[in-house]
Amino acid sequence: MKQAQPARKLVFATSNEQKVLEANAAVKPFGLQFEHSPVDVDEIKDLDIFKVAEKKALDTYAQLQKPVVVEDTGVFFDAFPGFPGTYSKFCILTLGAKNTVKVLDGHSKKGYFSTVVCYCDGKSVKSFEGKTEGEIILEPRGVSPLKVPYDSFFVPAGEKKTIAELGAERKNELSARAKAFRKFAEWFVAQK
Numbered sequence: 554m555k556q557a558q559p560a561r562k563l564v565f566a567t568s569n570e571q572k573v574l575e576a577n578a579a580v581k582p583f584g585l586q587f588e589h590s591p592v593d594v595d596e597i598k599d600l601d602i603f604k605v606a607e608k609k610a611l612d613t614y615a616q617l618q619k620p621v622v623v624e625d626t627g628v629f630f631d632a633f634p635g636f637p638g639t640y641s642k643f644c645i646l647t648l649g650a651k652n653t654v655k656v657l658d659g660h661s662k663k664g665y666f667s668t669v670v671c672y673c674d675g676k677s678v679k680s681f682e683g684k685t686e687g688e689i690i691l692e693p694r695g696v697s698p699l700k701v702p703y704d705s706f707f708v709p710a711g712e713k714k715t716i717a718e719l720g721a722e723r724k725n726e727l728s729a730r731a732k733a734f735r736k737f738a739e740w741f742v743a744q745k
Contacts, residue, residue, distance in 0.1 A: 683732025
């Protein structure tokens with residue numbers, strides 16, 4: 554009888570342990586597993602989510618001196634291109650999610666989540682984007698983890714419930730983070 558291969562382990566640097574759980578659920582079918590590294594580097598201020606993630610990957614690699622995966626996630630409102638985007642966390646810390654989504658009152662509620670996963674091995678940097686389109690609501694529904702409060706305000710396209718109401722399994726099927734990590738895993742497994 555063939556014995557199952559142990560999962561190949563990679564370092565995922567983030568201050569948010571919830572992201573590691575979501576990432577591991579996405580890459581498990583590929584035989585990969587992330588080890589959490591709570592390294593937190595300063596993020597550059599830029600509207601381009603790819604630039605933010607790539608700089609974070611380079612800085613984290615420089616600190617750890619081993620291959621690393623990082624990610625950057627933002628919610629983007631169609632009515633205000635680029636907002637809050639790479640400033641999603643800043644908006645939570647200063648305004649709160651409920652006040653941030655209030656800017657959409659009287660405007661289109663369409664938007665999307667974008668996650669860029671970035672891998673750096675010291676020689677190159679490779680990025681993978683996942684997107685989930687949907688609608689932002691002005692009143693929260695469901696319970697979101699403290700560090701991802703926009704989940705209570707976002708209804709993915711084709712769904713009637715917010716991400717926070719869908720449960721972990723359905724969220725992992727739909728989320729921009731899961732999509733980006735699956736793209737990364739497909740590429741990574743094909744390389745080795």
